[in-house]
Amino acid sequence: MEHLERCAWVLRGTLVRSAVRRYLPWALAASMLAGSLLKELSPLPESYLSNKRNVLNVYFVKVAWGWTFCLLLPFIALTNYHLTGKAGLVLRRLSTLLVGTAIWYVCTAIFSNIEHYTGSCYQSPALEGERKEHQSKQQCHGEGGFWHGFDISGHSFLLTFCALMIVEEMAVLHEVKTDRNHCLHAAITTLVVALGFLTFIWVWMFLCTAVYFHNLSQKVFGTLFGLLGWYGTYGCWYLKSFSPGLPPQSSSLNLKQDTYKK
Template sequence: MGGDSAGLGEGQDGGRKGTGRRTVADEVGMEHLERCAWFLRGTLVRVSVRRYLPWALVASMLAGSLVKELSPLPESYLSNKRNVLNVYFVKMAWAWTFSLLLPFIALTNYHLTGKVGLVLRRLSTLLVGTTIWYICTALFSNIEHYTGSCYQSPALEGIRKEHLNKQQCHREGGFWHGFDISGHSFLLTFCALMIVEEMAVLHEVKMDRNHCLHTTVTTLVVALGFLTFIWVLMFLCTAVYFHDLSQKVFGTLFGLLGWYGTYGFWYLKSFSPGLPPQSFSLNLKQDSYKK
C-alpha cells in the first residue's frame, strides 16, 4: 500500500510540474503571437494601406508584366505551378479567406455590438463574396471557351476541331488556346482587399489579455495577416511569370470592381451588409469623404 501511495504522489507532483512547464511555454508562445499581431495591426490596419493597396497592386501587376515581356526572370520554385503556395493556398484562396474571415467577423463584431442580428448581417458579406467569386470564375471559363480553339501543339499550329471544349481537347492530347482571363489576378486582388477592409475593425477592438476571446482573435489576426502576405506575394508571382498583360489587366480589374462595388459603394448603403463597426468619429470622417 505504501509503495502505491508513494507512486501516486510522485505522479501527481510530476503532473503539476509538467503543467507548470506547459504554462510557461504557453505564455512564451502567446507573447510571440501578440508581438506578431501587434506588427500586423500596425501595418495592415492602417487607413493608408486600405487607400493605397489597390494602386500598389495595379502598379506591381503592370511592372511585373513588363518584366515578363521585356526581360523574363529565370525559372524558380515559384514559377512552377506545383509549388506549395500555389497548390495548397492559391488554388483554394477563397476557401482560406472565407474560413478565416467567418470566425473573425463573427467574434469581433459581436464583441463590439453584442447584437446577433448585426453579426449575421455582416457575415452576409461572405455570401456576397462567394457570389462574386462564383460568377467571375464562371464568366472567365465561358470567355476562354467561346474564344478558344484546340491545337495539336503548344506552338498553336494545326487546328484540330474548333468545336471541342477545353476538357475534350485535353483528353485528346490537344492544347486549348483562348482568352484566359487571369483568375489568380482576380481572386488574389479581391481576397487581399477584402481581408484588409475587414481587419479595419481592429481600430475599435480593445480586448484585455484575460478576456476569453483574446487568444482566438489574436490567432485569427496573425493568420489573416500572413494570408494577406501570401496573396500579395503570389499576385506578384502571377504578374512576373504567368499570363499575358491583357489577361492580367482584366483579372485585376474584376478584382478591383468586386472590392470597390461592395466596400466602396454598396456597403455604404443602408440596405446592405454594411461596413465593419466604426466609431462615431470614423463615421463622420467617412460621411465627409462621401460628400
C-alpha cells in the first residue's frame, strides 16, 4: 500500500495541477501537428507500436471509452459523495458520463457516415479497380475489397476527449482529504493510480497515432472533435446551473472561469 500511495502522490502532483488542465489541450494539438509532419516528411521505421494489433491498441485504445467510463464512475461517486454527502448531487455529477457516452456515440456515428458517403470500394489497397457494385464498407470488405473514404481519426478524437475528461475530474483531489486508515482512502488511492496510468496511456497512444496512422487532415478533424467535446462541456455547458456541473471545489466556478480566460 505504501508504494501505491507514493505512486498516487506523484500522479496527483502531476495531473491535478491547474496548469495541466490549461495547457494539455494545446500540447495535444501541437503534438498531433508535429507528429503528422514527421510522418509526412520523415516517416519513422515500423515498430511494434505501428502494428494495429499491439496490446495497448487492442485491449485499451479500442475500448478507450469503456475504460474511462468504468474508472471514472466509482471515482466521481466516491470523491463527490465524500465532499458533499448528497446523493442527488452525486447522481447529477455522474450524468457527465452519460453526456460523454452521447458525445462518443454521436461523433463515431458521424465519422462512420462521412467515411461511407465519401468512400468507394477497390480491388486492392493501391486503389486499383473500383468495384462500383459494392455500395457500403461492410459489403465491400465482405467481398474481399478495400474501402477508401475520408476516415476521420477516431483514435485522435477519443484519446483527446478521454484524457482531458480524466484530468478535469481529477481536479477534485485538491479538496479530498481522507483518513489513511479508512477503506475510502485505499479505494480513492487505487483509482487515482489507475486513472493516472490510463491518462498516460491515452496520451502515449495519441502520440503513436500522430506519427504512425492516418493523414494530417484526418487527425486534425479527429483532434478537433475531441477538443470541442471537452470544451463544449467543461469549458461552457458545465459552468451553467442547468448542467451536470463541475467537480466540487472551493469557489470552483470562479476558478474554472479564470482558467479558461487565461
